[in-house]
Amino acid sequence: MNNKTSSDKGTDGASDLSDANGVREALNLLVGYHLRRASVYDLNGAVAALELAGARPITLSVLLCIVESPGRTSADICRNLGIKRANIVALLQSLEAKGLFLRSNDPTDQRIQRLYPTKQGVQTAQEWLELIRTHEERTLKRLSQAERAELRRLLQMIWEDDTSQD
Amino acid sequence: MNNKTSSDKGTDGASDLSDANGVREALNLLVGYHLRRASVYDLNGAVAALELAGARPITLSVLLCIVESPGRTSADICRNLGIKRANIVALLQSLEAKGLFLRSNDPTDQRIQRLYPTKQGVQTAQEWLELIRTHEERTLKRLSQAERAELRRLLQMIWEDDTSQD
DNA sequence: TATTGTTATACTCTATAACTATA
DNA sequence: TATAGTTATAGAGTATAACAATA
Numbered sequence: 605m606n607n608k609t610s611s612d613k614g615t616d617g618a619s620d621l622s623d624a625n626g627v628r629e630a631l632n633l634l635v636g637y638h639l640r641r642a643s644v645y646d647l648n649g650a651v652a653a654l655e656l657a658g659a660r661p662i663t664l665s666v667l668l669c670i671v672e673s674p675g676r677t678s679a680d681i682c683r684n685l686g687i688k689r690a691n692i693v694a695l696l697q698s699l700e701a702k703g704l705f706l707r708s709n710d711p712t713d714q715r716i717q718r719l720y721p722t723k724q725g726v727q728t729a730q731e732w733l734e735l736i737r738t739h740e741e742r743t744l745k746r747l748s749q750a751e752r753a754e755l756r757r758l759l760q761m762i763w764e765d766d767t768s769q770d
Numbered sequence: 771m772n773n774k775t776s777s778d779k780g781t782d783g784a785s786d787l788s789d790a791n792g793v794r795e796a797l798n799l800l801v802g803y804h805l806r807r808a809s810v811y812d813l814n815g816a817v818a819a820l821e822l823a824g825a826r827p828i829t830l831s832v833l834l835c836i837v838e839s840p841g842r843t844s845a846d847i848c849r850n851l852g853i854k855r856a857n858i859v860a861l862l863q864s865l866e867a868k869g870l871f872l873r874s875n876d877p878t879d880q881r882i883q884r885l886y887p888t889k890q891g892v893q894t895a896q897e898w899l900e901l902i903r904t905h906e907e908r909t910l911k912r913l914s915q916a917e918r919a920e921l922r923r924l925l926q927m928i929w930e931d932d933t934s935q936d
Numbered sequence: 937t938a939t940t941g942t943t944a945t946a947c948t949c950t951a952t953a954a955c956t957a958t959a
Numbered sequence: 960t961a962t963a964g965t966t967a968t969a970g971a972g973t974a975t976a977a978c979a980a981t982a
Contacts, residue, residue, distance in 0.1 A: 627895050631834045635918055636812045636906055638925035640827070641852065643809035645929040646802045661802070662972090668797045679940055686807065691973065693942060715940045715981045729793050740802055746927045752801055758921045759804035761912045763811040828949090845963055857950065859965060881958045881963045 646743045653739035657732055658702075662687070664732045666695050670705050671721045671729045677710075678719065683769055704728055812909045819905035823898055824868075828853070830898045832861050836871045837887045837895045843876075844885065849935055870894055 631637050650661045659667075662685075669681045678696060682689050696719075699705055704725035707717040721729070744752050797803050816827045825833075828851075835847045844862060848855050862885075865871055870891035873883040887895070910918050 627834055627837050627892070627899060630838065630895075630899055631831060633922075634902065634906060635910060635922050635925070636816055636827070636902070637831070638922050638929070639805070639809045639812050641932070642925040642928040643805045644852070645932050646805050648934065650802055661806070665797060665803070668793055671793050672796065677940075686810070688974065689941070690943080690975085713940090713982070717941075726793070729796075733793060733796050736800065736802070740800060743928060744801060747924060751924055754920065755924045756799075756801050756804050758913060758917055758924075759801070759808040762808040762909060763804070766807070766811050768814065843963075854951065855964070856952080856966080879959070879963090883964075 646740075649739050649743055650736060653735045654732060657735060659732050661736075663695055663698060664729070664736060666692065667699055667704060667721075667725065667729050667732070670699075670719045671726050674720045675708075675718045677716045679716070679770075681719075686766060686769065688770055699725070702728070812906075815905050815909055816902060819901045820898060823901060825898050827902075829861055829864060830895070830902060832858065833865055833870060833887075833891065833895050833898070836865075836885045837892050840886045841884045843882045845882070845936075847885075852932060852935060854936055865891070868894070 647661065654660055654664060665685055666681060669676060669684060676684075678692050679689055682692050696705075700707070702724075703722055705719050705721050708720060710716045710718050744755075747755065813827060820826055820830060831851055832847060835842060835850060842850075844858050845855055848858050862871075866873070868890075869888055871885050871887050874886060876882045876884050910921075913921065
């Protein structure tokens with residue numbers, strides 16, 4: 605709790621409207637507002653960057669999970685990316701139709717499918733990644749390398765222990 | 771363009787899979803990924819924080835625009851917030867039904883309505899803002915005040931010249 | 937009982953097109 | 960011709976519930 609509440613009034617002579625304890629510059633001072641605007645801006649660019657390649661940001665994220673950690677299950681990837689199991693099905697079908705990974709039944713647990721990238725899957729991941737890196741260079745063009753690293757560090761501190769999941 | 775392309779192969783002895791020039795840690799190194807995860811995490815909290823008050827983050831943003839700059843038009847607010855004119859209609863109706871602002875026809879241009887906050891609108895903005903500030907304190911609990919200011923500065927540099935609009 | 941993969945579906949958010957009135 | 964406010968609607972993204980198979 606804070607020591608200033610919105611019911612504080614009459615203790616200062618300033619106008620209730622737009623004073624320092626009120627709403628003046630309020631939106632601009634909210635980190636969450638800038639977080640949202642920057643994320644939307646970046647995401648729009650990422651969508652555009654991957655469009656011609658027939659991919660979306662979430663598609664790339666899933667493919668990268670498979671390529672970086674061959675043998676993971678879809679439920680595991682969902683927990684990692686913070687998406688619902690129901691929503692990865694179509695994404696995997698799309699990647700599968702492009703021949704970018706293969707499903708393999710686990711011999712010791714017949715409920716799960718382990719996902720392994722194909723050679724083409726690895727190559728495609730690198731191509732999509734290059735598109736995203738070019739896009740990200742544009743998004744972050746005003747930031748130095750040090751600022752980019754610091755931004756990444758600060759953002760990670762915000763969400764890293766997100767416990768909300770399926 | 772970069773000097774490394776995804777078709778570079780055979781020039782190094784390392785594995786094509788998960789090497790430093792490839793996809794190793796690729797997702798984690800993308801600022802856009804952390805931007806998205808942090809934004810979603812924060813937004814979920816913001817929605818929850820405003821839920822009991824019957825507001826949403828976008829509702830608060832619109833109300834703050836009206837309270838901070840009385841007399842603005844809805845089209846102006848849309849440009850400011852990066853939303854479509856069509857989508858502010860319901861938001862304004864919601865705020866209007868709560869008696870938080872009034873519409874006033876402009877005498878010199880009969881196409882536009884100037885929006886003015888009511889006394890209750892100002893007070894409600896302060897109350898909703900307090901809810902969001904409490905939420906934001908939780909979101910940013912691991913960041914120092916200096917880090918929060920730096921994060922806000924870096925985020926603003928990303929989207930501040932977003933020219934995409936209606 | 938719990939988990940995996942899946943289907944169907946609802947809900948929210950955002951985008952597009954069209955319209956009237958006015959400039 | 961351009962802008963403001965509005966309506967209707969389409970689409971994408973995400974969430975919930977339920978199911979069969981397996982642990």
